[in-house]
Amino acid sequence: MAGIKTGKEMSIIEARHVVKRFGQFTAVDDVSFAVERGEFFALLGPNGAGKTSTIRMIYGFSPLTAGRMEIFGLDIGSEWRKIRSRLGVCQQENTLDPDLTVAQNLFIYSRYFEMDKAVARRRAEELLEFFALTGKRGAKVMELSGGLAKRLQLARALMAEPELLILDEPTTGLDPQSRHQVWDRLFELKKRGLSMVLTTHYMDEAENLCDRLLIMDHGRIIAEGRPQDLIIAHAAESVIEIDGPSAELRNYVKQHAVEHDDLGERLIIYAEPRGELESQVREKFCVESCRFRAGNLEDVFLRLTGRGLRE
Amino acid sequence: MSRVHLTDISLRFRHIWFRNLITYHRIWKVNFLVPLLEPAFYILAFGLGFSGLVGRVSYAGMQLEYTRFMAPALVATACMWNSFFETTYTSFVRMYYQKTFDGILATPVSVEEIIIAEIVWAASKAMAAVAVMLAVLIPIGYANFPGALLCIPLAFMGGLAFASIGMFFTGIVPTIDMFNLPIFLFITPMFLFSGTFFPVSGIPDWAGICSLAFPLYHMVELTRFLCIGAIESQPAFNLAYLLLFTMIFGYLALGAMKRRLIK
Numbered sequence: 361m362a363g364i365k366t367g368k369e370m371s372i373i374e375a376r377h378v379v380k381r382f383g384q385f386t387a388v389d390d391v392s393f394a395v396e397r398g399e400f401f402a403l404l405g406p407n408g409a410g411k412t413s414t415i416r417m418i419y420g421f422s423p424l425t426a427g428r429m430e431i432f433g434l435d436i437g438s439e440w441r442k443i444r445s446r447l448g449v450c451q452q453e454n455t456l457d458p459d460l461t462v463a464q465n466l467f468i469y470s471r472y473f474e475m476d477k478a479v480a481r482r483r484a485e486e487l488l489e490f491f492a493l494t495g496k497r498g499a500k501v502m503e504l505s506g507g508l509a510k511r512l513q514l515a516r517a518l519m520a521e522p523e524l525l526i527l528d529e530p531t532t533g534l535d536p537q538s539r540h541q542v543w544d545r546l547f548e549l550k551k552r553g554l555s556m557v558l559t560t561h562y563m564d565e566a567e568n569l570c571d572r573l574l575i576m577d578h579g580r581i582i583a584e585g586r587p588q589d590l591i592i593a594h595a596a597e598s599v600i601e602i603d604g605p606s607a608e609l610r611n612y613v614k615q616h617a618v619e620h621d622d623l624g625e626r627l628i629i630y631a632e633p634r635g636e637l638e639s640q641v642r643e644k645f646c647v648e649s650c651r652f653r654a655g656n657l658e659d660v661f662l663r664l665t666g667r668g669l670r671e
Numbered sequence: 672m673s674r675v676h677l678t679d680i681s682l683r684f685r686h687i688w689f690r691n692l693i694t695y696h697r698i699w700k701v702n703f704l705v706p707l708l709e710p711a712f713y714i715l716a717f718g719l720g721f722s723g724l725v726g727r728v729s730y731a732g733m734q735l736e737y738t739r740f741m742a743p744a745l746v747a748t749a750c751m752w753n754s755f756f757e758t759t760y761t762s763f764v765r766m767y768y769q770k771t772f773d774g775i776l777a778t779p780v781s782v783e784e785i786i787i788a789e790i791v792w793a794a795s796k797a798m799a800a801v802a803v804m805l806a807v808l809i810p811i812g813y814a815n816f817p818g819a820l821l822c823i824p825l826a827f828m829g830g831l832a833f834a835s836i837g838m839f840f841t842g843i844v845p846t847i848d849m850f851n852l853p854i855f856l857f858i859t860p861m862f863l864f865s866g867t868f869f870p871v872s873g874i875p876d877w878a879g880i881c882s883l884a885f886p887l888y889h890m891v892e893l894t895r896f897l898c899i900g901a902i903e904s905q906p907a908f909n910l911a912y913l914l915l916f917t918m919i920f921g922y923l924a925l926g927a928m929k930r931r932l933i934k
Contacts, residue, residue, distance in 0.1 A: 416934075421773075454770070455771070457771055458769055473778060517777075
């Protein structure tokens with residue numbers, strides 16, 4: 361019964377108590393979340409946090425060990441083919457077909473979706489234009505730079521006009537120009553109302569693009585919310601970084617029970633913007649090296665997942 | 672969870688077959704040179720160098736010139752090499768280095784369909800190679816016309832058998848160099864002891880019985896039957912064996928590849 365909605369708009373993704381184990385290792389440990397239609401949602405976490413495993417369960421690449429995953433209200437285990445025909449995936453690794461040209465990559469991909477051939481040709485032209493690849497139509501995939509290859513992978517993911525786009529680290533390894541190129545396109549797609557799920561470990565990427573996100577570590581969700589809300593809840597709107605903090609400053613911070621992180625060579629103070637604390641610190645302790653800046657998602661991320669080296 | 676789901680197999684596999692055809696299209700000229708020249712080389716070499724030593728071969732109650740005896744076996748071995756190499760080295764490259772299958776697994780295509788497509792594609796390639804070979808063997812009188820033309824559909828059938836076991840090895844070898852092992856332990860003895868270069872009836876019984884297990888033996892018997900009308904076994908039995916071999920190793924290949932691809 362198309363068009364009929366029951367009460368609340370149905371979630372586009374609904375993960376309930378999802379578990380993924382590889383032998384003894386638990387990659388995803390009882391994770392539940394929902395993504396609404398039209399939302400740009402991000403999964404953040406250090407390497408090995410379980411982001412890619414989660415993403416792979418969304419598009420039915422990896423079977424779930426336990427729990428339930430529903431996409432478009434359909435179960436991924438039994439309705440994977442229907443689900444996959446309605447979503448686009450831009451995988452982390454380059455899975456473009458090196459034996460084919462740029463245009464052939466798009467066309468052959470459309471065959472897997474059994475798209476009408478004339479429609480697919482038109483769609484391929486539109487996407488080549490949208491991603492500024494028209495001039496490269498006949499090029500071999502091997503000859504493309506990292507940025508161009510990623511744009512082609514995005515174009516390919518959009519071939520079948522998906523309702524949901526899944527992006528697994530779409531800008532990892534790209535130069536700043538290419539990253540911004542990709543971001544511009546994603547912004548444009550967001551404006552058109554496409555639902556997207558992104559994994560990344562670039563905090564600025566998540567902060568700029570996403571409506572809502574969750575932070576994972578060791579296979580579990582450790583925080584969830586809108587970027588700005590998370591910054592206020594787990595860091596602060598305003599941050600002061602002081603290099604080589606004096607003993608006096610340390611005392612002051614302890615006495616006044618100021619929210620802070622002591623990194624030895626550097627002290628980070630989490631404050632209210634233009635508040636009393638900020639001006640106190642500025643007057644008393646900021647003789648030389650103090651940096652006043654807005655709190656960001658990186659602060660949240662590091663506070664929640666720790667600053668130690670991993671692996 | 673990586674159990675084989677036969678219900679996940681639909682005709683969608685043909686799109687991957689088509690993908691392989693497109694990429695093959697770029698290199699077909701080079702690829703066709705091999706089946707075109709291979710029989711010529713063999714017949715020349717064996718005809719010039721060997722027939723003086725061997726004389727005639729008695730096979731199925733006939734006295735055959737050595738090259739006439741051996742030529743149909745070349746059709747069968749070409750079928751084997753073409754399909755086996757396609758689902759071992761070539762599929763491994765697509766799977767492991769090019770990540771082509773990972774890309775396809777984000778579309779409404781199942782793992783089972785990918786594997787079936789690879790096997791069917793390899794058999795198609797074997798069929799094309801055999802067709803080219805016949806274009807050489809028929810005019811020079813080494814294969815009967817038009818009976819030998821049936822070797823073309825037969826090559827597809829045999830191709831499925833060799834491609835299936837090749838795909839099974841691709842599902843279990845840790846690295847691409849390890850294909851040496853099945854080639855050395857399985858393909859090479861099969862190549863030599865399947866009635867290709869000498870009749871199985873001439874070797875000790877125990878060795879002859881071992882040969883019966885090789886799919887190539889059955890292929891050679893059938894191609895010889897179609898090319899020169901001589902056979903020492905039952906064509907229906909040969910066909911049945913190839914079919915059974917394909918079904919068993921096709922299923923094992925699906926299981927092994929699924930375990931390998933699905934994480």
